[in-house]
Amino acid sequence: MPVKRLVVLVLVAAGLYVLVDRLIVTDRERVERVVEDVRDAVVRDDWDAVAAAVDEDVSLGARDKRALVDSWRSLWKGSGLQTLDASVDDVAVDGDRAAARVRVGPGGMLARAWGSGRVHFVRRENGWKISGVDEVSYGGGLSR
Secondary structure (H helix, E strand, C coil): CHHHHHHHHHHHHHHHHHHHHHHCCCHHHHHHHHHHHHHHHHHHCCHHHHHHCECCCCCECCCCHHHHHHHHHHHHHHHCCCCCEEEEEEEEEECCEEEEEEEEECCHHHCCCEEEEEEEEEEECCEEEEEEEEEEEEECCCCC
């Protein structure tokens, strides 16, 4: 009997999670979550997870998905950083497309160094994906 109750409780909890995610979590929050997930994957050196967040049809900032991910990997490896902060501002959602100003930097005492860009997203069946980056700038000591 206790096992059946546990299974029922797990199913109810999973159902509530899906319901809350669908009804309460906004597209803006989902876009922000993509950026957070990519930031975390970069710090873990999990480039497969980074690539999974990028759409197959990259339209800005690189000729294709692989080139975009490779450019980010090169910047990360060249930075020598072990942590990364990211902030997401000015999220604009228009149907199945979105864009946000994303600013990244090392945080802490080195917070003066940063990179910023307009990140574009497309909604796919499995969630929001990064479809490109433009309006990129660097400041405070970072270089390409």
